[in-house]
Amino acid sequence: MVQHENEDIAMERRGDICIARPRGRIAEPEALLLEKECLAAIEDGAKSVVVDLSDVPMLSSAGLGALMVAHKQCRPAGGGVCLVDPQPLVRQVLEITKLTKLFKVHATLDDALAAPDR
Amino acid sequence: MEKESRSPLTNNAEGKKAGEVSNRSEARALQTELNRAQSMIEQLREELETVRTRSTQGEDAKDALVKLSEEMRKRDLVGERELAIAREFQKRFLPLALPRFDGVAFAVRYLPCACVGGDFYDVFDMGNDCVGILIADIAGRGLPAALATAVTKTGFDTFRQNEYSPKVIMEKTNVHVAKSTVNSHFITAFLAVLDVETLKVKYVNACHPSPLLQRGETLELLDAEGLCCGIFDEPNYEERQLQLEPGDRLIFYTRGLVTAVNADGKPYENTRLCEFAQARRQEPLDDVLDGLMGDFKAHLDGVEQTDDVILVGVELRPVAREEERIVIPSDPQQLRRVESAVIARLQQLNYGERAIFAVRLALEEAVVNAIKHGNKMDKAKKVTVTFSVDSRECRITITDEGAGFDPDAVPDPTMEENLEVPHGRGLVLIRAYMDDVTFTEKGNGVTMVKKAPWTT
Numbered sequence: 001m002v003q004h005e006n007e008d009i010a011m012e013r014r015g016d017i018c019i020a021r022p023r024g025r026i027a028e029p030e031a032l033l034l035e036k037e038c039l040a041a042i043e044d045g046a047k048s049v050v051v052d053l054s055d056v057p058m059l060s061s062a063g064l065g066a067l068m069v070a071h072k073q074c075r076p077a078g079g080g081v082c083l084v085d086p087q088p089l090v091r092q093v094l095e096i097t098k099l100t101k102l103f104k105v106h107a108t109l110d111d112a113l114a115a116p117d118r
Numbered sequence: 119m120e121k122e123s124r125s126p127l128t129n130n131a132e133g134k135k136a137g138e139v140s141n142r143s144e145a146r147a148l149q150t151e152l153n154r155a156q157s158m159i160e161q162l163r164e165e166l167e168t169v170r171t172r173s174t175q176g177e178d179a180k181d182a183l184v185k186l187s188e189e190m191r192k193r194d195l196v197g198e199r200e201l202a203i204a205r206e207f208q209k210r211f212l213p214l215a216l217p218r219f220d221g222v223a224f225a226v227r228y229l230p231c232a233c234v235g236g237d238f239y240d241v242f243d244m245g246n247d248c249v250g251i252l253i254a255d256i257a258g259r260g261l262p263a264a265l266a267t268a269v270t271k272t273g274f275d276t277f278r279q280n281e282y283s284p285k286v287i288m289e290k291t292n293v294h295v296a297k298s299t300v301n302s303h304f305i306t307a308f309l310a311v312l313d314v315e316t317l318k319v320k321y322v323n324a325c326h327p328s329p330l331l332q333r334g335e336t337l338e339l340l341d342a343e344g345l346c347c348g349i350f351d352e353p354n355y356e357e358r359q360l361q362l363e364p365g366d367r368l369i370f371y372t373r374g375l376v377t378a379v380n381a382d383g384k385p386y387e388n389t390r391l392c393e394f395a396q397a398r399r400q401e402p403l404d405d406v407l408d409g410l411m412g413d414f415k416a417h418l419d420g421v422e423q424t425d426d427v428i429l430v431g432v433e434l435r436p437v438a439r440e441e442e443r444i445v446i447p448s449d450p451q452q453l454r455r456v457e458s459a460v461i462a463r464l465q466q467l468n469y470g471e472r473a474i475f476a477v478r479l480a481l482e483e484a485v486v487n488a489i490k491h492g493n494k495m496d497k498a499k500k501v502t503v504t505f506s507v508d509s510r511e512c513r514i515t516i517t518d519e520g521a522g523f524d525p526d527a528v529p530d531p532t533m534e535e536n537l538e539v540p541h542g543r544g545l546v547l548i549r550a551y552m553d554d555v556t557f558t559e560k561g562n563g564v565t566m567v568k569k570a571p572w573t574t
Contacts, residue, residue: 027482028450058475060482061543068538089475096550097543098532 011037016079017113018046023055026063035066038081039073048079050112053086059093067103080104084112197260204234204264211271217243219314221364225431227407229374229414235426236263236303237372238271247315248282253370253430254307254347255326266303270295270347274309284309284322285357288347292324292355295348305347308340308370316468316572317362317434317509322355327376327388330395331360332367337396339388340368361572363510367403368432369395374425378418386417403433443504446485448493448518453485456503460514463507470571476551477512477568483544484516484564492518492562511553512568522561 009030010021018041022034038049049070053059071081082104086094094100106112208230216224224241236256244250252274256266273291281287288309295301306326312319325346328339344355371391378386394413398406407429414427444459446452457478464474485501493499505514531542549555553574554567 028453028486058479058482060479060486061541061547062486064543065541072538089472093479093547096532097546098537102537 016047025058031062031066038070207264211238227429229427236267237426257304330369365436370430374427448489488518492520515565517563
């Protein structure tokens with residue numbers, strides 16, 4: 001567990017997949033933490049990052065930026081960032097910024113893990 | 119503020135001569151009596167002529183005439199007394215004082231006709247931040263109309279207890295009046311229930327002339343389906359709801375205003391009322407109602423008023439903008455302080471989850487922009503946030519100490535080629551979630567407006 005103020009990000013490794021479970025909103029400070037943790041995992045050999053958004057009530061552009069940075073970092077190894085179960089208001093943010101074109105969105109964690117090309 | 123007009127009859131009751139009728143608008147019943155008396159006189163006169171030759175019957179005829187004259191005088195006095203009683207009742211049907219609410223002003227002008235009509239109004243505190251506004255028009259004169267008014271008013275008073283639906287109140291009053299002996303009167307009424315917190319108003323109309331709603335420069339007539347009160351089993355009242363805004367003005371009135379005919383036979387008419395109200399839009403409510411009464415009297419130009427006139431004005435005071443200001447150093451952690459203050463106000467006014475999410479996100483983006491791009495993360499530089507939240511909108515202005523930027527020069531991050539760029543989405547989100555976004559010339563300040571959900 002990595003803890004930061006009101007924000008937890010639970011990070012888990014399963015093979016070459018990194019699972020990030022942030023809890024609470026992802027604004028500026030939380031985004032920095034998420035980015036740092038994801039990059040660290042990727043450097044440590046993770047090829048893809050699955051971000052479980054079920055517990056995230058708000059995602060700002062800083063949070064989107066963190067996801068982007070992690071995504072770019074995974075690409076050379078053929079992986080990427082995908083998202084799980086965003087809340088309706090957060091999904092709307094993703095749609096407005098057209099990032100649903102970039103990040104695959106899965107309904108559950110199992111779906112994400114089972115998908116061949118996350 | 120209430121004004122009452124005095125009728126000449128009240129002042130002159132003592133000084134009147136027997137048999138003299140100073141007001142030509144007597145009750146129709148009285149007129150019938152008079153007509154009957156008149157024909158009796160004619161008959162007697164004829165008899166007297168034929169009898170004149172027979173001196174013995176002369177005395178009887180004379181007695182009969184004297185008796186008739188006495189009868190007529192008595193009836194006339196009764197008519198006058200009736201009116202006096204009716205007038206007393208009429209006064210009791212009107213509220214003694216108007217309730218006081220923050221943000222809502224009431225004004226009333228009451229011009230009763232000399233013949234004592236049956237119109238009445240009421241403005242009453244219903245509890246739970248609701249105020250009821252009722253205006254009713256009962257056709258008829260004197261005591262019969264007064265009785266009908268009493269029955270109708272009792273109905274409304276009773277059924278509005280613990281009831282906030284004007285439709286329900288009107289329906290129950292309708293049944294009550296229909297069951298009573300005054301159910302042959304033509305009774306119209308308009309009942310509105312205004313929530314002074316949300317500014318939502320519900321209303322029903324039982325065939326009454328439509329009140330005026332003035333908002334900004336526009337004028338609308340409020341109408342709803344429904345039959346008059348006290349006659350039909352199924353009046354089918356349609357309850358309508360409207361969202362009012364600070365600055366709105368409502369004018370309720372009775373038929374006596376618009377049907378009053380001058381010497382040329384021309385009625386005052388609804389169009390003249392609307393034109394007058396629009397022309398005086400910027401004037402205070404009291405002045406407008408005074409002006410209306412003046413215009414009405416000018417229209418009549420000495421012609422007797424044959425029906426009561428009641429005007430009830432309601433004005434939602436424009437809200438004085440209460441602005442708060444918070445200054446923070448260029449530190450993202452400080453943003454929470456600003457956010458708490460703004461969100462607290464939004465919650466207080468029940469803006470709801472979606473609006474609060476939108477403002478939270480836009481605020482986050484705008485302040486982070488100010489800190490990162492405006493002040494270049496220099497903690498010594500400040501970000502100033504001023505905001506106000508009222509029942510119409512939430513308005514936030516964020517200013518930084520930077521050199522500014524050109525918002526139009528920022529590349530569109532939603533375009534295919536920019537999709538993978540990690541930055542630059544703040545503006546898109548601000549524009550998407552706020553209803554109005556304006557940057558200062560220099561670009562170091564932005565004003566964002568979120569409209570209250572009930573105004574859209």
